[in-house]
Amino acid sequence: MSKRLLLVVSLLVFASIILAACGGASLECTDAIGCVEVAPGEPITLAYMLTTTGATAFLGEDSLGGIEIVIADRGEFLGHEIELIGEDSLCSAEGGQTAATKVAANESVVGVIGTNCSGAATAALDTISSAGLTMCSPSNTAPALTDDGPDGTWQPGYFRAAHNDLFQGRIAADFAYDILGARSAATIHDGSPYADQLQSVFAGRFAELGGTVTFQGAVNVGDTDMRPVLTSAAADSPDVLYFPIFEPEGPFIVAQSSEIEGLEDTTLMGADGLLVASFAGNSGANAEGMFLSGPFLSGSAYDDFLAKWADQIGGVPPSGFHAFAADCTNMLLDAIEATAQVGGDGTVLVGQQAVRDAMAATSGFAGLSGNLSCTPTGDCATGEALGVFEITSAEINDGNWPPEAIWTP
Amino acid sequence: MLTRTLARLSWVDLILRVFQIIAAIVIVIGIVNVFRSNTYTSNQWATLVFAGLAQGSIYALIALGYTLVYGILLMINFAHGEVYMAGAFSTVFLAGYFSNTGFLQSSPILAIIIMIIFAAAVSTAIALLLERIAYRPLRNAPRLIPLITAIGASFTLQYTFRGLYGAEFKSYPQVPALSGTVNVIGFDVPLVQLVVFFAAVGLMIALYLYVERTKSGKAMRAVSEDKDVARLMGIDIDRVIVTTFALGGALAGAAGVFNGLFRPQGVFFFMGFFPGIKAFTAAVLGGIGNIPGAMIGGLMLGLIESLGPNSIVEGLGIPSANQLKDAIAFSVLVLILIYRPQGIFGERLAEKKA
Numbered sequence: 048m049s050k051r052l053l054l055v056v057s058l059l060v061f062a063s064i065i066l067a068a069c070g071g072a073s074l075e076c077t078d079a080i081g082c083v084e085v086a087p088g089e090p091i092t093l094a095y096m097l098t099t100t101g102a103t104a105f106l107g108e109d110s111l112g113g114i115e116i117v118i119a120d121r122g123e124f125l126g127h128e129i130e131l132i133g134e135d136s137l138c139s140a141e142g143g144q145t146a147a148t149k150v151a152a153n154e155s156v157v158g159v160i161g162t163n164c165s166g167a168a169t170a171a172l173d174t175i176s177s178a179g180l181t182m183c184s185p186s187n188t189a190p191a192l193t194d195d196g197p198d199g200t201w202q203p204g205y206f207r208a209a210h211n212d213l214f215q216g217r218i219a220a221d222f223a224y225d226i227l228g229a230r231s232a233a234t235i236h237d238g239s240p241y242a243d244q245l246q247s248v249f250a251g252r253f254a255e256l257g258g259t260v261t262f263q264g265a266v267n268v269g270d271t272d273m274r275p276v277l278t279s280a281a282a283d284s285p286d287v288l289y290f291p292i293f294e295p296e297g298p299f300i301v302a303q304s305s306e307i308e309g310l311e312d313t314t315l316m317g318a319d320g321l322l323v324a325s326f327a328g329n330s331g332a333n334a335e336g337m338f339l340s341g342p343f344l345s346g347s348a349y350d351d352f353l354a355k356w357a358d359q360i361g362g363v364p365p366s367g368f369h370a371f372a373a374d375c376t377n378m379l380l381d382a383i384e385a386t387a388q389v390g391g392d393g394t395v396l397v398g399q400q401a402v403r404d405a406m407a408a409t410s411g412f413a414g415l416s417g418n419l420s421c422t423p424t425g426d427c428a429t430g431e432a433l434g435v436f437e438i439t440s441a442e443i444n445d446g447n448w449p450p451e452a453i454w455t456p
Numbered sequence: 457m458l459t460r461t462l463a464r465l466s467w468v469d470l471i472l473r474v475f476q477i478i479a480a481i482v483i484v485i486g487i488v489n490v491f492r493s494n495t496y497t498s499n500q501w502a503t504l505v506f507a508g509l510a511q512g513s514i515y516a517l518i519a520l521g522y523t524l525v526y527g528i529l530l531m532i533n534f535a536h537g538e539v540y541m542a543g544a545f546s547t548v549f550l551a552g553y554f555s556n557t558g559f560l561q562s563s564p565i566l567a568i569i570i571m572i573i574f575a576a577a578v579s580t581a582i583a584l585l586l587e588r589i590a591y592r593p594l595r596n597a598p599r600l601i602p603l604i605t606a607i608g609a610s611f612t613l614q615y616t617f618r619g620l621y622g623a624e625f626k627s628y629p630q631v632p633a634l635s636g637t638v639n640v641i642g643f644d645v646p647l648v649q650l651v652v653f654f655a656a657v658g659l660m661i662a663l664y665l666y667v668e669r670t671k672s673g674k675a676m677r678a679v680s681e682d683k684d685v686a687r688l689m690g691i692d693i694d695r696v697i698v699t700t701f702a703l704g705g706a707l708a709g710a711a712g713v714f715n716g717l718f719r720p721q722g723v724f725f726f727m728g729f730f731p732g733i734k735a736f737t738a739a740v741l742g743g744i745g746n747i748p749g750a751m752i753g754g755l756m757l758g759l760i761e762s763l764g765p766n767s768i769v770e771g772l773g774i775p776s777a778n779q780l781k782d783a784i785a786f787s788v789l790v791l792i793l794i795y796r797p798q799g800i801f802g803e804r805l806a807e808k809k810a
Contacts, residue, residue: 105624
């Protein structure tokens with residue numbers, strides 16, 4: 048009995064030595080922070096951390112569609128299928144932390160697309176970074192995320208295709224001051240890091256140009272009656288009212304603004320959070336003549352992408368970040384493709400530091416959202432694909448989308 | 457005499473009393489400061505008052521659903537916000553259809569009445585389903601269990617509607633016949649706000665008359681007094697409960713359409729959550745279980761929310777006044793409940809039932 052057992056064990060040992068010799072000898076992990084090994088026949092696993100439930104679920108659906116289209120386009124990748132798994136990171140710090148813990152615990156994950164909200168990313172970053180993963184966000188715009196200084200929260204492995212708010216707040220202020228000729232402005236944010244930082248960049252730049260910021264107020268996510276805050280803003284009758292917030296709070300502001308005495312001559316301005324196909328129709332007649340800053344997506348590649356969306360998912364993307372999600376997925380897959388070692392039997396070894404380095408070295412990547420070049424701290428958008436759009440009655444009444452870009456910096 | 461009164465006061469009473477006085481002083485200081493600084497014109501205040509009344513009447517309609525069910529079953533139907541959402545969300549498609557075909561423009565009154573009936577029907581159906589599936593099997597369970605079930609039902613409904621209609625925001629169409637303003641005592645008030653306010657008040661009066669004057673209203677009151685005795689008198693308890701849920705549902709559906717007229721934007725699967733909480737607050741404010749209480753509570757809450765940030769908070773020099781809108785509304789709720797724990801129209805029966 049024991050002799051037979053010994054025989055079996057020694058046969059197994061022998062077999063594994065042989066297998067190791069012919070299969071894995073060329074695949075040795077030399078990466079500084081470790082490797083992910085994908086055995087033959089197993090899929091290469093990407094994870095998403097997006098907000099797929101709750102009030103911001105449309106953002107998650109928008110990004111997820113972008114990721115799925117790219118994965119379907121890529122087909123077989125390094126001889127493997129790509130499997131997409133995901134966690135709901137909500138739009139909150141708790142959600143980001145929970146999703147990151149689950150994703151980091153899964154040893155087969157080679158890269159992460161996410162998160163949607165900056166608050167979720169800040170909470171997720173520590174776990175994702177120390178797990179050696181690389182993460183690319185389609186819609187985080189808070190400046191702190193790619194700042195490695197004392198005020199920043201950047202950690203190795205973090206990248207984003209979405210543009211930093213420092214770009215967007217600045218061009219919005221430039222547009223308001225130089226093109227509209229505004230000399231006084233009021234801002235409204237919704238308490239989210241996104242809106243708060245964007246309005247503060249805007250207000251800072253506007254004051255720097257010589258304008259006066261008359262009011263910086265805030266509403267809560269979920270508020271429906273904007274008349275009180277609009278009344279506060281109206282006290283000084285500003286030339287421009289800048290509210291870089293989301294639906295449904297944005298349309299409430301637009302629709303209710305005409306009731307408030309003192310806002311008759313105020314130009315309304317929003318940001319990319321409102322650059323959504325449903326915004327103009329939802330806001331109604333008051334939206335005519337207002338301006339939105341945001342990503343300026345155009346070209347035949349983008350048209351092809353929209354056609355694929357209509358074909359594979361149906362309809363049009365529900366928000367404005369799907370192109371960044373697609374760019375993130377493509378950049379990440381490119382980085383993996385460029386650095387992975389492929390064994391003779393199809394085993395793939397992905398070096399985690401190598402992927403980060405390859406991502407950081409991305410330069411002149413022709414994405415749907417313009418040319419992307421990553422900085423060492425993960426800012427891949429160059430700000431070139433930003434523009435200011437004017438809402439006209441065609442968008443409000445005839446469903447035309449996107450509106451025409453009337454100004455690019 | 458004074459010492460005896462003092463001796464009877466416990467420490468808690470004393471602290472509460474001091475707190476009441478301080479709170480009242482703070483509110484008065486805030487209001488006086490704002491009016492002295494003349495930051496806002498009287499037109500701006502009027503805008504806030506009328507918008508607050510329209511909003512309040514919508515809260516009141518939803519609050520009636522909470523109060524009716526509580527009066528009969530002593531149960532808080534936390535899924536009632538979703539009943540409201542169901543009506544509002546389903547009707548947005550009908551409203552869009554009416555607008556595209558021109559029906560809403562050519563005969564607005566008929567179109568809006570059809571919309572209200574449709575929304576009320578959907579909400580009633582959802583409310584009855586809830587009662588039958590989620591609450592009736594638990595009618596004799598401890599009181600916490602239906603409450604937890606209601607929270608579960610609330611999520612189920614939200615995500616069912618998300619599955620049905622998607623996560624995008626929808627809007628009600630503008631009704632041309634309701635745009636424009638009306639001059640009320642020298643102020644220009646949007647017509648739609650007046651229409652919503654008076655229609656809602658009309659529905660509330662109709663409900664009040666139904667409960668007070670009809671036979672099945674009498675049965676409802678009897679069941680609310682004492683279920684067992686009512687059963688002995690030959691009242692079909694199940695039928696009364698079903699009627700109660702149906703009435704609450706119909707009012708919530710109507711509130712959904714009024715909300716769509718007053719504030720067309722932001723129709724989505726999560727839209728019932730905050731109004732549900734606010735309406736519940738309004739019901740407690742007025743005295744839960746009491747019908748006029750829910751009406752007054754809703755109107756008061758709407759006004760406090762609308763006027764609070766610009767008057768009280770700004771006058772005290774607190775930054776980001778508008779983010780504290782809900783904080784104000786709920787602080788006022790706490791204050792009122794300190795003075796009158798049973799709510800403004802507090803039920804005299806409360807102790808016996810609880």
